[in-house]
Amino acid sequence: MAANHEIPSYLTPHEIGPWGVYLEQIDRVTPHLGNLSRWVETLKRPKRVLIVDVPIERDDGTIAHFEGYRVQHNTSRGPGKGGVRFHQDVTLSEVMALSAWMTVKNAAVNVPYGGAKGGIRVDPKTLSNGELQRMTRRYTSEINIIIGPNKDIPAPDVNTNEKIMAWMMDTYSMNQGSTASGVVTGKPISLGGSLGRHEATGRGVFVVGCEAAAKRGLDIKGARVAVQGFGNVGGIAARLFAEAGAKVVAVQDHVTTVVRESGIDVPALLKYVAETGSVAGFGGAERINDRSEFWSVDCDILIPAALEQQINAANANKIRAKIILEGANGPTTPEADDILHDKGVLIVPDVIANAGGVTVSYFEWVQDFSSFFWTEDEINQRLTRIMREAFTAVWQLAEEKNVSLRTAAFIVACTRVLRAREMRGLYP
Numbered sequence: 001m002a003a004n005h006e007i008p009s010y011l012t013p014h015e016i017g018p019w020g021v022y023l024e025q026i027d028r029v030t031p032h033l034g035n036l037s038r039w040v041e042t043l044k045r046p047k048r049v050l051i052v053d054v055p056i057e058r059d060d061g062t063i064a065h066f067e068g069y070r071v072q073h074n075t076s077r078g079p080g081k082g083g084v085r086f087h088q089d090v091t092l093s094e095v096m097a098l099s100a101w102m103t104v105k106n107a108a109v110n111v112p113y114g115g116a117k118g119g120i121r122v123d124p125k126t127l128s129n130g131e132l133q134r135m136t137r138r139y140t141s142e143i144n145i146i147i148g149p150n151k152d153i154p155a156p157d158v159n160t161n162e163k164i165m166a167w168m169m170d171t172y173s174m175n176q177g178s179t180a181s182g183v184v185t186g187k188p189i190s191l192g193g194s195l196g197r198h199e200a201t202g203r204g205v206f207v208v209g210c211e212a213a214a215k216r217g218l219d220i221k222g223a224r225v226a227v228q229g230f231g232n233v234g235g236i237a238a239r240l241f242a243e244a245g246a247k248v249v250a251v252q253d254h255v256t257t258v259v260r261e262s263g264i265d266v267p268a269l270l271k272y273v274a275e276t277g278s279v280a281g282f283g284g285a286e287r288i289n290d291r292s293e294f295w296s297v298d299c300d301i302l303i304p305a306a307l308e309q310q311i312n313a314a315n316a317n318k319i320r321a322k323i324i325l326e327g328a329n330g331p332t333t334p335e336a337d338d339i340l341h342d343k344g345v346l347i348v349p350d351v352i353a354n355a356g357g358v359t360v361s362y363f364e365w366v367q368d369f370s371s372f373f374w375t376e377d378e379i380n381q382r383l384t385r386i387m388r389e390a391f392t393a394v395w396q397l398a399e400e401k402n403v404s405l406r407t408a409a410f411i412v413a414c415t416r417v418l419r420a421r422e423m424r425g426l427y428p
């Protein structure tokens with residue numbers, strides 16, 4: 001993959017990883033971009049890449065260093081926007097790809113942002129609360145030079161949450177000398193966070209899931225759902241599907257896979273995970289030892305909501321679902337896309353399916369600027385409308401051009417980004 005691409009010199013070929021997946025997706029959309037394709041190279045190069053050293057003093061007095069990143073992939077349509085991930089496997093390639101998918105996602109649902117993403121290569125479970133706070137604050141200070149309410153606005157992603165966003169907002173504000181609530185979204189409600197943001201990504205997955213199910217003649221009531229990743233996105237999507245009458249028959253997290261043919265009690269599992277940190281040991285389901293068996297679970301809807309490249313050439317053939325809703329970013333490789341397409345599986349791509357989070361982040365940012373806050377009903381209604389409209393536009397284009405929903409979403413988004421790029425011109 002990506003063998004014919006010019007790889008930035010700061011990535012060695014063996015590190016190409018998720019960035020290679022993204023480049024392949026851009027190759028697939030390029031023939032559909034008409035005259036704008038002369039600008040396509042813009043999408044293959046992140047605008048700005050910042051690598052930072054994040055030193056902290058551990059509780060035992062030793063000094064630890066972590067590698068952090070903030071990548072602004074594109075700002076043609078507005079400030080950079082995208083989450084921050086704390087995970088032991090974070091790489092520059094991954095953060096570059098995640099930032100690029102933010103560019104595409106923000107344009108696909110037409111929120112006025114470019115794309116950015118950040119991360120630290122760290123297993124946050126190995127840090128005390130004090131160490132986590134010191135690391136978050138140091139990282140924020142290091143990336144302070146490129147973030148800001150009008151420049152680049154971080155948000156939560158894997159292993160980050162409202163608490164981390166509060167520390168980031170406070171650190172940035174201390175460095176500025178005044179409270180700047182609009183510098184991050186996904187904050188606690190009492191610090192300018194938005195009602196509905198915590199649930200927004202999972203809710204968006206559910207909304208487009210209902211649209212996709214209707215297109216395929218599948219009744220959500222009684223539908224069998226399997227979810228990989230039971231955190232913010234997967235947990236809330238599972239809850240909403242269960243509330244709508246679906247049966248959640250399998251859940252996999254970073255530790256364990258659990259199944260129950262008659263349907264898992266999702267509220268009980270959410271409570272258990274909140275208390276213990278994992279689905280491991282949950283009494284209300286059966287555990288399967290071979291993790292790879294998760295992919296062959298008999299289900300109608302599969303929701304990957306964990307990490308990238310989980311659905312790949314090695315397991316795509318095993319998948320029995322009719323519909324895949326990409327809660328995660330980049331969960332499906334291009335090879336797997338092709339295999340699943342041949343099997344007739346409908347994939348609602350990440351750049352539409354999980355766009356609910358950034359959509360409500362946009363609402364949060366707007367509310368912070370105006371210091372006027374909306375009700376949860378207003379937020380959910382606006383979110384639902386944007387998600388449905390984006391899904392419908394992409395569905396119609398996919399039918400018209402006889403392409404996958406992913407390629408259709410990329411056509412809509414890349415056209416918006418490159419048109420903006422062209423209109424802005426190049427000369428300083």
Ligand SMILES: NC(=O)C1=CN([C@@H]2O[C@H](COP(=O)(O)OP(=O)(O)OC[C@H]3O[C@@H](n4cnc5c(N)ncnc54)[C@H](O)[C@@H]3O)[C@@H](O)[C@H]2O)C=CC1
Binds near residue numbers: 156232254308
């Ligand atoms: N939080 C948000 O608003 C958004 C998140 N996303 C994407 O959704 C995905 C999940 O993010 P969050 O739910 O926020 O993270 P989270 O940290 O709340 O939850 C992550 C979940 O994935 C599981 N997991 C981690 N590694 C795994 C593995 N190897 N196999 C199976 N499960 C594994 C964890 O156990 C946990 O249940 C990521 O791809 C993220 O980029 C996308 C849009 C917005």
Ligand SMILES: O=C(O)CCC(=O)C(=O)O
Binds near residue numbers: 082153186359
């Ligand atoms: O809410 C946001 O700004 C971005 C969330 C995010 O990181 C994502 O959509 O992948």
